[in-house]
Amino acid sequence: MRARLLAGTAAASLALAAVAATAGPASAADDAKLSVLHGVPGLTVDVYVNGKLTLDDFQPGKLAGPLDLAAGTYTVAITASDAKDDSDPAIGPVDLELAAGKNYTAVAHLDGSGDPTATLFTNDTSTTAPGEGRITVRHVAAAPGVDVLAGSDAVISNLENPDEKVLDLPAGTVSASVVATGTTEPALLGPADVDVAEGTNTILYAWGDATADPSTLALATQVIDGLHGNPSGVQAGQVGLVSDSGTTPVWPYALGALGVVSLAVVNRRRADAGR
Amino acid sequence: MVSSAPAPSAPGGGDPAPAPAPPPAPVPARVPVRDATAPAPVAIPGSPPARLTVASLDLRMPVVPVGVADDGTMDIPPRATDAGWYRFGPAPGAPGNTVIAAHVDSWVTGIGPFSRLRDVRTGASVVVESKDGATHRYRVVSVRKIPKDEAPVDQWFAREGDPRLVLVTCGGAWQPEIRHYADNVVVVAEPTGA
Incomplete structure (x- = not known):
């Protein structure tokens, strides 16, 4: 359910949204869904997807998406928030492979040692x-x-x-x-x-x-x-008192409730009368 | 397991970054962004139904919220004099089907008001009063008795589409060996808008 992206490369995979715009034509059923969570404290970034600025001044704790993206591979680069373009990424570029019909969250976060990394999770x-x-x-x-x-x-x-x-x-x-x-x-x-x-x-x-x-x-x-x-x-029935076929309810069960018994008797008589 | 070594991939390395040729795409759509540290957005359910009335059947019942029984079927109030609203589905007025079911008969109360459901006429008025005091008026559009193994259960519980009221109980032959009736009696009603 999970695929590592690039250990040691930070906030990567803020992939996203290269957006349907960059993808070829595809029906909705063939699309992948992608969300991006920024989980690196104290770091505001810009996120480029396939060379396009997709998330500007993306802040920790924010969740972007979900975006419907055609299945395929998206290249993501993450830069300082004041970068002019993605030519000098702080992280990446990384490639995200998104399969049709799947739902993903790419998370930029710290690893167990405190270094920035990124993980692509597949959501169930x-x-x-x-x-x-x-x-x-x-x-x-x-x-x-x-x-x-x-x-x-x-x-x-x-x-x-x-x-x-x-x-x-x-x-x-x-x-x-x-x-x-x-x-x-x-x-x-x-x-x-x-x-x-x-x-x-x-x-x-x-x-x-x-x-x-x-x-x-x-x-x-x-x-x-x-x-x-x-x-x-x-x-939505427990006793059989209104059975179409006149089947007699099971008496031992009916004894459990007096009210039920009296009703059952009526039903029994009806059934007998019908014979 | 993530002991990433200090990345040797110095920025500005000599590698010619193989930038994939970005297609001349239009400006990306705006990406929705929310604060994930705030409490998760909670769907606001409509007000639960509290009372069901079908005047032509002299049927007046309290409605209580119910969920799912251990066997995966809809839970039903033990008293046949109570109707159960499937609380995970739409409330009255919301898109999709509001499902209300009651025992046709029960051990604790005997035969219940839903035993008369099979007799309701198309066009009959059905009124549901919600807990918040709102009144939802419907008109019966169909009455059917369906073998349970053919019952379109997923349609009854649909959460999308026009708002409708679906009343369900049992009918047909009692099957003592499995202690269930053979059929479901299903009444579908649509809002009158009045």
Whole structure:
């Protein structure tokens, strides 16, 4: 689900949006979707895609996109925010290969040692089970491995930069916190209420630098909705009292509720009368 | 695993950067940018339905929000006198189908008001009152009894398209071996706009 781009080259992959403009004609179904998250603290950049300035003064913590792009390879260069063009990139150029029908997020972030890097993640847009939502947690911070606690239980263990973990959960609210692997406190992030939204992939990024003083560790969120699955059917009768065929309900069950019994008797008589 | 060595790729190296020839494309569309550190945008659902009335059937029921049962089917209120609204789908007035279902009969309450659903006439008035006090008026456009194995469940639960009300219960022959009815009774109603 993940492909490294260029370790050691920073904010790269702020790819993006070379934009449909640079791509050949393609139907929407053949397009790839690309979002870009800037997770390098303290660095404002310009992003060039296929030589075109695509994101101007892009700031940390910002999420750009999603953009519909024809499948293909996009070349991305990242420069200081006052550059005139992409001839002297601070990062890159890197090539992003985007496949038709896929949904990507390119993240410029710090690696575990605090050096700028970039990672291209593929977002899970498969249909969720009815009544469930999806949580994706991505570790893109200069920090050691972490556990994610829901309440006091570790639901994710030893997640390391730049890995991700995907969980499908019943829709609802989960109180979650991020701690160093093997600990329960102190919380590096949270606790915070996380909305497990039905039919939605809620992608949480732990980004920043835990070694900075003060720590710049922070949370960023991306939401991809419309992934819901429908109930498999509607079973809306329990007893058989109104059966078209006059089938007699099963008496032992009916004994459980007096009101039901009396109704069942009526039904039984009707059935008998019909014979 | 990301121990990137100090990048030796000094800027301005001698490599002739093989810049791909940018096509003479028009100016890129504006890229939407949002602050990812702010709370995730939350879809604002409409107000849940609270009461269902079909006067021609003398049907008046409270409506409660329901989700999904353990077996993956829509959850149904245990009392046949309560109707359940599929809370993950559209609320009344929103695009797509508002799905409300009730047991035709139940262990705790016996035969319920939805047993009369099969008798509703096309054109009959259906009123849904929302929790926020709004009144949504519909007119019945179809009444069908469908074998469950042919039921177009995904159409009932559609979240896009014109706003409609879909009322679902059971009917047909009782199948004691699986303790389910064979058919669904489905009423579709459209907003009258009045």
